[in-house]
Amino acid sequence: MDIHCPLPLGNHETVQLAHGAGGRLSDELFSQVFLPLLQNNFLAQKDDQARLPAFTGQLAFTTDSYVVTPLFFPGGDIGSLSVHGTVNDLVVGGAIPRYLSAGFVLEEGFPIVELERVVRSMAGAARECGVEVVTGDTKVVGRGQCDGMFITTSGIGQVRAGVDVSSSNLRPGDRIIVSGTLGDHGIALLAARHGLSFAGPPLVSDSAPLHRLAAAVLDSCCGVHAMRDATRGGLSAVLNELASSSGVGIVLHENTVPVDDAVRGAAELLGIDPLEAANEGKMVVVVPAGDADRVLEAMQACPDGTGRHAALIGEVVNEHSGMVVMETGFGSRRIVEMPLGEQLPRIC
Amino acid sequence: MDIHCPLPLGNHETVQLAHGAGGRLSDELFSQVFLPLLQNNFLAQKDDQARLPAFTGQLAFTTDSYVVTPLFFPGGDIGSLSVHGTVNDLVVGGAIPRYLSAGFVLEEGFPIVELERVVRSMAGAARECGVEVVTGDTKVVGRGQCDGMFITTSGIGQVRAGVDVSSSNLRPGDRIIVSGTLGDHGIALLAARHGLSFAGPPLVSDSAPLHRLAAAVLDSCCGVHAMRDATRGGLSAVLNELASSSGVGIVLHENTVPVDDAVRGAAELLGIDPLEAANEGKMVVVVPAGDADRVLEAMQACPDGTGRHAALIGEVVNEHSGMVVMETGFGSRRIVEMPLGEQLPRIC
Numbered sequence: 001m002d003i004h005c006p007l008p009l010g011n012h013e014t015v016q017l018a019h020g021a022g023g024r025l026s027d028e029l030f031s032q033v034f035l036p037l038l039q040n041n042f043l044a045q046k047d048d049q050a051r052l053p054a055f056t057g058q059l060a061f062t063t064d065s066y067v068v069t070p071l072f073f074p075g076g077d078i079g080s081l082s083v084h085g086t087v088n089d090l091v092v093g094g095a096i097p098r099y100l101s102a103g104f105v106l107e108e109g110f111p112i113v114e115l116e117r118v119v120r121s122m123a124g125a126a127r128e129c130g131v132e133v134v135t136g137d138t139k140v141v142g143r144g145q146c147d148g149m150f151i152t153t154s155g156i157g158q159v160r161a162g163v164d165v166s167s168s169n170l171r172p173g174d175r176i177i178v179s180g181t182l183g184d185h186g187i188a189l190l191a192a193r194h195g196l197s198f199a200g201p202p203l204v205s206d207s208a209p210l211h212r213l214a215a216a217v218l219d220s221c222c223g224v225h226a227m228r229d230a231t232r233g234g235l236s237a238v239l240n241e242l243a244s245s246s247g248v249g250i251v252l253h254e255n256t257v258p259v260d261d262a263v264r265g266a267a268e269l270l271g272i273d274p275l276e277a278a279n280e281g282k283m284v285v286v287v288p289a290g291d292a293d294r295v296l297e298a299m300q301a302c303p304d305g306t307g308r309h310a311a312l313i314g315e316v317v318n319e320h321s322g323m324v325v326m327e328t329g330f331g332s333r334r335i336v337e338m339p340l341g342e343q344l345p346r347i348c
Numbered sequence: 349m350d351i352h353c354p355l356p357l358g359n360h361e362t363v364q365l366a367h368g369a370g371g372r373l374s375d376e377l378f379s380q381v382f383l384p385l386l387q388n389n390f391l392a393q394k395d396d397q398a399r400l401p402a403f404t405g406q407l408a409f410t411t412d413s414y415v416v417t418p419l420f421f422p423g424g425d426i427g428s429l430s431v432h433g434t435v436n437d438l439v440v441g442g443a444i445p446r447y448l449s450a451g452f453v454l455e456e457g458f459p460i461v462e463l464e465r466v467v468r469s470m471a472g473a474a475r476e477c478g479v480e481v482v483t484g485d486t487k488v489v490g491r492g493q494c495d496g497m498f499i500t501t502s503g504i505g506q507v508r509a510g511v512d513v514s515s516s517n518l519r520p521g522d523r524i525i526v527s528g529t530l531g532d533h534g535i536a537l538l539a540a541r542h543g544l545s546f547a548g549p550p551l552v553s554d555s556a557p558l559h560r561l562a563a564a565v566l567d568s569c570c571g572v573h574a575m576r577d578a579t580r581g582g583l584s585a586v587l588n589e590l591a592s593s594s595g596v597g598i599v600l601h602e603n604t605v606p607v608d609d610a611v612r613g614a615a616e617l618l619g620i621d622p623l624e625a626a627n628e629g630k631m632v633v634v635v636p637a638g639d640a641d642r643v644l645e646a647m648q649a650c651p652d653g654t655g656r657h658a659a660l661i662g663e664v665v666n667e668h669s670g671m672v673v674m675e676t677g678f679g680s681r682r683i684v685e686m687p688l689g690e691q692l693p694r695i696c
Contacts, residue, residue, distance in 0.1 A: 018689025022580025049410035049441040062397035063449035093397040101411035152500035232370025341366025
């Protein structure tokens with residue numbers, strides 16, 4: 001899309017308190033930035049709510065606030081991230097994402113041109129995912145009262161008929177598949193934030209939507225037990241939650257867990273475990289043993305490449321209920337603990 | 349509800365960065381504060397999305413970010429406000445509110461006991477409105493990176509069959525009804541923030557849910573043209589938006605517009621127009637002339653009292669399209685302009 005905001009907005013090149021106050025300047029910001037970039041018939045109604053066509057079947061509903069810093073990072077920005085993250089929370093529930101809302105909290109003085117860049121990125125990500133941002137809100141707080149911009153996106157999806165995935169569905173014997181290399185987002189952000197550079201290609205976030213990958217999984221297997229995206233807390237947090245919710249144990253095989261070499265190197269240098277670092281385009285899938293090969297192949301063949309490095313990394317066991325155990329390359333075992341917290345704040 | 353969080357949470361009496369990081373402390377905050385206070389079966393699933401029963405008919409979907417300061421104000425707090433505001437955005441679309449999501453952005457160091465107080469207030473408001481907070485998210489940012497707490501609530505409602513209210517539905521001859529006294533929220537907040545006190549009863553916000561009042565309106569008249577809640581920008585902003593969206597003029601009769609005496613006095617002292625000040629429990633209803641008396645009576649009789657001071661304040665005209673004109677008590681006319689912005693920031 002090549003629509004440009006006729007800058008400066010009104011007479012303002014930066015966000016003013018009145019842009020969030022419901023009057024004429026709010027209306028200008030909506031009409032000159034949000035509506036042209038996110039254009040759709042629901043938003044164009046300018047009502048306090050979007051009224052959407054009836055759905056058949058279950059609804060999925062999710063929300064996430066995004067406070068990532070920096071706002072623009074290698075491989076993405078807060079705009080596309082706020083779409084990918086919320087879309088991914090819908091698709092791992094077995095839903096087809098349909099509609100998003102977006103609530104912006106902006107700091108007074110934030111450059112309009114950067115806001116436009118974020119909204120344009122959000123619009124592009126939404127188009128790629130086949131969703132529309134149908135309703136929104138903007139508040140402005142004074143200088144020093146927020147750090148640039150926070151975005152909260154909520155999403156509504158339509159749960160695919162016959163799909164019943166849940167964190168509490170794991171059964172002993174199930175296989176654990178991960179869709180690709182782990183820790184890319186967290187390590188890339190940490191490196192960017194501290195201005196670290198390493199030999200080889202630059203570290204970039206894996207921020208990506210997983211709607212096609214989830215469809216590939218569900219199309220290949222009608223008995224998927226669980227899907228989760230491994231965001232904050234990384235693979236370690238997700239597997240611990242799955243083990244705890246289902247009352248089962250999980251065993252991982254260290255040499256099968258995919259970690260990019262550059263990410264591993266940077267993580268070692270930074271003292272971070274890549275399995276605890278955030279991902280923004282990776283999912284964990286749990287399926288009955290007999291379906292594992294078929295699902296793995298379907299993921300690896302997904303045309304958008306999001307499952308290119310998918311790997312079978314472990315299985316569900318009857319022993320050590322609620323606990324995740326890693327079998328190392330040397331034949332020893334160690335416990336993969338629930339992280340206390342992400343090693344760095346404002347990762348998403 | 350008399351559930352108390354076993355304080356201090358973990359060993360923390362204040363919010364830590366790790367409480368927003370997706371690991372063990374996030375889980376503690378969820379399990380010890382959010383889940384017990386907002387308890388429902390959807391939230392208890394602890395999945396990344398709530399999966400909700402199928403709906404019949406159109407969906408209404410809305411979102412609002414709340415950045416009000418102070419967090420606790422006369423007549424309400426950010427917790428109940430974040431429910432009332434989002435519920436009201438659904439009901440003025442002709443919808444029955446069903447489900448809410450809540451995204452919290454918390455500042456490191458925020459007292460857990462105050463967070464608990466906010467979430468308890470949110471839970472009480474949700475119960476009163478017959479909605480459940482079915483999914484949520486918490487992010488924590490560093491000290492000085494947000495001002496205490498911001499909340500973004502999104503809502504899903506079920507549009508009542510046969511209802512078609514919209515800002516663009518106004519027709520010449522229609523009557524304008526307002527549900528009660530104007531400017532209470534904005535003036536009460538300004539007074540509280542500046543420590544002003546006046547003779548007589550204290551000024552309090554009108555923060556209230558309007559689901560029963562909207563039902564009373566729609567039950568009494570099957571041809572309601574528009575409903576809007578008059579939040580930021582007050583009555584002036586809403587009427588200007590209605591006139592502009594519908595391409596009609598609006599005439600108000602000043603002596604019929606309800607403003608509380610204490611609010612009027614404080615507003616004069618503060619140099620604020622009460623018609624431009626925010627309301628958080630007032631709606632504007634536009635109906636065909638023949639239905640006006642019946643709707644007005646139904647509003648005044650609404651058992652929760654939210655329409656007690658409802659008044660017929662004006663009509664839609666063919667002249668001065670897009671413009672709102674006030675006939676004063678002295679027989680003169682003045683233009684009611686779209687406010688440039690709310691006279692004070694962070695009102696909601």
